[in-house]
Amino acid sequence: MTIYDISEKAGVSIATVSRVLNGSSNVSEKTKKKVLDVINQYEYTPNAFARGLGLNTMKTIGIMCADSSDLYLAKAIYYIEQKLRANGYDSILCCTGYELETKMSSMNLLITKKVDGIILVGSNFIYEKESDNKYICDAATQVPLMLLNAALDAPNVYCVVSDDFTSMYDATMEMINAGLTDILYYYNSYSYSGKRKLAGFKAAMEEKGLLKNHSLQYYGGSHEDIPAMTEHLKKLRQKGVPFKGIIAADDTLALASIKYAKEMKLKVPEDLSIIGYNNSMLAHCCDPELTSIDNKLETLCQHLITTLMGILGGNEMPKKTIFSGELIKRDTTL
Amino acid sequence: MTIYDISEKAGVSIATVSRVLNGSSNVSEKTKKKVLDVINQYEYTPNAFARGLGLNTMKTIGIMCADSSDLYLAKAIYYIEQKLRANGYDSILCCTGYELETKMSSMNLLITKKVDGIILVGSNFIYEKESDNKYICDAATQVPLMLLNAALDAPNVYCVVSDDFTSMYDATMEMINAGLTDILYYYNSYSYSGKRKLAGFKAAMEEKGLLKNHSLQYYGGSHEDIPAMTEHLKKLRQKGVPFKGIIAADDTLALASIKYAKEMKLKVPEDLSIIGYNNSMLAHCCDPELTSIDNKLETLCQHLITTLMGILGGNEMPKKTIFSGELIKRDTTL
DNA sequence: GTGAAAGCGCTAACAG
DNA sequence: CTGTTAGCGCTTTCAC
Numbered sequence: 206m207t208i209y210d211i212s213e214k215a216g217v218s219i220a221t222v223s224r225v226l227n228g229s230s231n232v233s234e235k236t237k238k239k240v241l242d243v244i245n246q247y248e249y250t251p252n253a254f255a256r257g258l259g260l261n262t263m264k265t266i267g268i269m270c271a272d273s274s275d276l277y278l279a280k281a282i283y284y285i286e287q288k289l290r291a292n293g294y295d296s297i298l299c300c301t302g303y304e305l306e307t308k309m310s311s312m313n314l315l316i317t318k319k320v321d322g323i324i325l326v327g328s329n330f331i332y333e334k335e336s337d338n339k340y341i342c343d344a345a346t347q348v349p350l351m352l353l354n355a356a357l358d359a360p361n362v363y364c365v366v367s368d369d370f371t372s373m374y375d376a377t378m379e380m381i382n383a384g385l386t387d388i389l390y391y392y393n394s395y396s397y398s399g400k401r402k403l404a405g406f407k408a409a410m411e412e413k414g415l416l417k418n419h420s421l422q423y424y425g426g427s428h429e430d431i432p433a434m435t436e437h438l439k440k441l442r443q444k445g446v447p448f449k450g451i452i453a454a455d456d457t458l459a460l461a462s463i464k465y466a467k468e469m470k471l472k473v474p475e476d477l478s479i480i481g482y483n484n485s486m487l488a489h490c491c492d493p494e495l496t497s498i499d500n501k502l503e504t505l506c507q508h509l510i511t512t513l514m515g516i517l518g519g520n521e522m523p524k525k526t527i528f529s530g531e532l533i534k535r536d537t538t539l
Numbered sequence: 540m541t542i543y544d545i546s547e548k549a550g551v552s553i554a555t556v557s558r559v560l561n562g563s564s565n566v567s568e569k570t571k572k573k574v575l576d577v578i579n580q581y582e583y584t585p586n587a588f589a590r591g592l593g594l595n596t597m598k599t600i601g602i603m604c605a606d607s608s609d610l611y612l613a614k615a616i617y618y619i620e621q622k623l624r625a626n627g628y629d630s631i632l633c634c635t636g637y638e639l640e641t642k643m644s645s646m647n648l649l650i651t652k653k654v655d656g657i658i659l660v661g662s663n664f665i666y667e668k669e670s671d672n673k674y675i676c677d678a679a680t681q682v683p684l685m686l687l688n689a690a691l692d693a694p695n696v697y698c699v700v701s702d703d704f705t706s707m708y709d710a711t712m713e714m715i716n717a718g719l720t721d722i723l724y725y726y727n728s729y730s731y732s733g734k735r736k737l738a739g740f741k742a743a744m745e746e747k748g749l750l751k752n753h754s755l756q757y758y759g760g761s762h763e764d765i766p767a768m769t770e771h772l773k774k775l776r777q778k779g780v781p782f783k784g785i786i787a788a789d790d791t792l793a794l795a796s797i798k799y800a801k802e803m804k805l806k807v808p809e810d811l812s813i814i815g816y817n818n819s820m821l822a823h824c825c826d827p828e829l830t831s832i833d834n835k836l837e838t839l840c841q842h843l844i845t846t847l848m849g850i851l852g853g854n855e856m857p858k859k860t861i862f863s864g865e866l867i868k869r870d871t872t873l
Numbered sequence: 874g875t876g877a878a879a880g881c882g883c884t885a886a887c888a889g
Numbered sequence: 890c891t892g893t894t895a896g897c898g899c900t901t902t903c904a905c
Contacts, residue, residue, distance in 0.1 A: 588898080589899040
């Protein structure tokens with residue numbers, strides 16, 4: 206069933222059918238109804254490929270994320286997909302993994318598929334070495350590139366970020382002001398936002414003259430392996446590293462910290478204060494419940510989509526937007 | 540840059556270019572190289588829309604899931620997307636929500652977009668009322684429909700399921716054999732697999748003559764609201780419902796059960812045994828760590844994709860495949 | 874082994 | 890207000 210069949214059965218030209226299909230003006234109510242009746246009768250729907258060819262768009266946006274099963278990324282994808290569809294766009298999802306090479310090939314694939322834009326979810330797409338970010342700039346010559354929680358200054362790339370630096374700075378200050386001096390920063394990523402968080406922590410600690418050699422503790426294992434993280438902390442303690450507070454770059458790491466406290470018979474927060482990041486569902490999963498930084502993910506996503514729609518609509522849009530986070534206090538801090 | 544440009548620059552016809560592009564036979568090595576050189580030189584890539592129009596496929600599969608941020612569904616999506624791409628297919632993701640109406644509209648959208656197949660992730664797409672499943676059967680007249688952890692006997696729909704009945708039956712028996720008699724089944728879904736699990740529990744309990752009126756406890760609130768689940772259990776105890784064991788249809792519910800035990804100063808597993816379902820990362824998030832049923836999600840996904848690829852390749856494939864689960868014992872059971 | 878040409882189904886400019 | 894027609898870029902017979 207094509208537009209030709211419909212036009213024939215309705216006794217009009219294909220142009221007229223196309224017009225009613227696209228809600229175009231300048232069709233008399235009468236013929237409009239006539240056409241619509243035939244369309245409904247035969248349950249005709251236009252061929253998306255043909256339309257795509259003519260319009261040079263199929264109204265789809267590529268979403269890239271390293272791992273869609275990561276709690277935080279999954280939530281972001283959920284928001285983004287919903288909001289895109291509310292704007293008449295579909296999403297092609299690409300779980301790229303954490304390797305540059307697979308990211309590049311996913312990017313190419315999306316470009317080849319002629320998506321209208323690409324959203325990079327999460328800060329791990331930006332690399333230290335400028336040349337490693339070339340794949341993003343290249344892609345941006347073809348379609349608008351949106352970064353969620355990452356920043357890159359290049360033509361046609363737009364960033365929406367949470368102010369991780371300030372969030373972390375404030376959280377650290379809060380812990381310091383509660384009287385703690387030995388505070389550990391426990392992190393597992395050198396991504397864009399990872400570095401911002403770390404900088405926020407360092408700034409606060411240095412300001413108070415509390416930063417020590419051992420203050421920064423990097424965990425290099427699997428992102429989901431909580432027992433391994435706990436083990437890592439135990440080793441630290443065995444080595445004699447002292448700490449009364451842990452600020453984690455991620456709720457998972459914070460959860461591992463709570464487990465660690467339990468295994469060491471430390472009371473939380475009396476013996477050990479803990480702050481997490483992301484304010485994910487995990488914050489409710491533990492005992493005591495986790496104090497965590499909320500970075501307003503839904504707001505970020507909403508803004509990102511609004512921006513993208515603006516760009517696709519041909520409007521000038523801000524290249525970078527920053528939202529501030531908020532510390533949600535629960536029971537792992539004094 | 541089109542195939543015409545290439546053909547011109549290479550001094551051949553577009554047909555020849557098309558042939559080398561599609562790795563067709565019957566092109567002399569010499570002209571092949573000539574064409575390839577031009578293609579590489581201009582970094583030409585064929586227009587996916589035009590190709591789609593001609594071939595009537597763009598090699599994309601629609602993935603529907605109620606909520607991509609649900610821990611279990613997110614994992615499934617991750618596996619599925621990766622395996623699809625490994626087979627040369629892309630995924631269009633649709634987060635449908637839990638309403639029938641939005642599911643139907645998502646389904647239509649995917650059909651309209653002319654995907655090559657649709658995967659329904661999770662058992663909440665199948666309804667009690669047969670007429671409510673019509674949207675699936677209708678869609679299946681257009682493209683193959685794959686159900687993950689759900690079953691529906693209809694033409695062109697294929698199911699890959701975990702044997703939830705047996706998994707739950709075995710787990711229940713195990714708890715009974717450990718000496719418990721007052722066991723609560725705590726669930727939050729009447730989906731296909733939800734009902735299978737429930738049936739497994741009931742079968743075991745009835746077999747031992749232990750099923751009581753209050754054995755089955757339904758939680759109707761938000762899927763992520765752990766405090767609400769905990770509260771629900773407290774109310775139950777206040778009402779005088781006795782239980783020494785909880786079998787949860789979901790790790791989240793099990794986690795809430797652990798929280799409940801803590802708040803009531805009950806020792807786990809001595810005073811209260813708990814078994815969860817899905818063996819998600821949550822099982823490691825709690826203290827004590829959660830005994831949970833693993834339903835081999837990756838295996839299911841792998842098989843589902845293999846089956847789908849077979850169908851798309853024109854092969855006869857099994858309409859329903861069942862895998863069995865496994866109880867992973869940790870510290871919430873005796 | 875290669876080229877010419879007929880679609881694929883739709884949109885949009887142009888003519889009436 | 891409606892119809893005619895020329896693409897959109899590729900695949901695929903069918904000749905040569």
